[in-house]
Amino acid sequence: xxxxxxxxxxxxxxxxxxxxxxxxxxxxxxxxxxxxxxxxxxxxxxxxxxxxxxxxxxxxxxxxxxxxxxxxxxxxxxxxxxxxxxxxxxxxxxxxxxxxxxxxxxxxxxxxxxxxxxxxxxxxxxxxxxxxxxxxxxxxxxxxxxxxxxxxxxxxxxxxxxxxxxxxxxxxxxxxxxxxx
Amino acid sequence: xxxxxxxxxxxxxxxxxxxxxxxxxxxxxxxxxxxxxxxxxxxxxxxxxxxxxxxxxxxxxxxxxxxxxxxxxxxxxxxxxxxxxxxxxxxxxxxxxxxxxxxxxxxxxxxxxxxxxxxxxxxxxxxxxxxxxxxxxxxxxxxxxxxxxxxxxxxxxxxxxx
Numbered sequence: 187x188x189x190x191x192x193x194x195x196x197x198x199x200x201x202x203x204x205x206x207x208x209x210x211x212x213x214x215x216x217x218x219x220x221x222x223x224x225x226x227x228x229x230x231x232x233x234x235x236x237x238x239x240x241x242x243x244x245x246x247x248x249x250x251x252x253x254x255x256x257x258x259x260x261x262x263x264x265x266x267x268x269x270x271x272x273x274x275x276x277x278x279x280x281x282x283x284x285x286x287x288x289x290x291x292x293x294x295x296x297x298x299x300x301x302x303x304x305x306x307x308x309x310x311x312x313x314x315x316x317x318x319x320x321x322x323x324x325x326x327x328x329x330x331x332x333x334x335x336x337x338x339x340x341x342x343x344x345x346x347x348x349x350x351x352x353x354x355x356x357x358x359x360x361x362x363x364x365x366x367x
Numbered sequence: 368x369x370x371x372x373x374x375x376x377x378x379x380x381x382x383x384x385x386x387x388x389x390x391x392x393x394x395x396x397x398x399x400x401x402x403x404x405x406x407x408x409x410x411x412x413x414x415x416x417x418x419x420x421x422x423x424x425x426x427x428x429x430x431x432x433x434x435x436x437x438x439x440x441x442x443x444x445x446x447x448x449x450x451x452x453x454x455x456x457x458x459x460x461x462x463x464x465x466x467x468x469x470x471x472x473x474x475x476x477x478x479x480x481x482x483x484x485x486x487x488x489x490x491x492x493x494x495x496x497x498x499x500x501x502x503x504x505x506x507x508x509x510x511x512x513x514x515x516x517x518x519x520x521x522x523x524x525x526x527x528x529x
Contacts (some may be wrong), residue, residue: 203512208446208450211450212448224426224427234404242418242421327519334472
């Protein structure tokens with residue numbers, strides 16, 4: 187197959203030659219595709235109203251001064267190490283239903299900063315345990331409560347903080363019935 | 368400059384680029400078309416578009432991606448499709464940069480929804496990836512003057528009938 191000649195597509199000209207036609211086509215694509223999208227939405231089983239009736243409940247954590255936190259795979263051997271101090275950032279109910287080893291439960295609230303006494307208690311327990319790393323287990327949602335509690339405590343002086351990728355759900359799947367209780 | 372612009376090799380170089388970018392856009396739109404509600408939530412999470420326009424954008428944008436992607440692949444009105452994609456890339460890059468500047472920790476929502484895309488958080492890597500796609504679309508727009516594909520077939524047929 188040969189490429190077209192100049193005469194196939196008119197004058198090749200300078201850098202902006204033919205941009206008018208391209209713009210026209212781009213507008214046409216937008217209008218036709220947008221129109222078809224709107225028609226398809228009318229018959230779509232999950233179709234949505236053209237104008238949102240109420241605000242979407244979006245949950246994106248506000249930027250807070252936090253420290254470094256490193257992701258850890260749910261099957262990482264560090265989780266089973268005696269050098270690891272585990273913190274569970276999920277709610278008390280979720281913790282009661284299933285927990286990984288003897289993790290300390292510190293429910294994380296996106297709207298309220300963790301009280302200074304709780305962080306102090308955590309720091310004391312980490313220090314007395316002799317652990318070399320702290321791993322926070324969250325809910326595995328997007329955003330993940332474990333990652334955000336990890337950032338918070340890391341920003342407040344606790345060193346070597348990790349969070350479990352995928353949270354408790356991934357950890358439960360990775361550990362089977364062996365690790366949890 | 369004129370020699371560079373009129374180099375016939377651009378038409379051949381642009382073919383794999385068109386197929387790649389077209390496939391990226393077709394793949395990217397599938398989840399959004401299947402689940403407009405989830406995509407609307409993604410659009411709302413960026414907190415840039417006014418609420419009145421969130422759903423309209425969530426309904427129409429994936430279809431524009433689909434059409435532009437298919438047109439790039441088959442080479443029909445390819446420069447127009449490249450321009451539409453370049454326009455979308457500029458919007459996406461601006462949205463991600465604004466979200467990063469606000470310090471939002473969220474998923475891109477580029478290929479799946481917020482809840483499904485745990486491993487696709489926005490970062491400056493996302494901006495670089497999108498900038499690469501913007502560069503490709505601009506290359507097609509400015510340098511692929513005689514796209515190989517349906518455009519070429521139609522132009523030749525038209526010429527033969529003239």
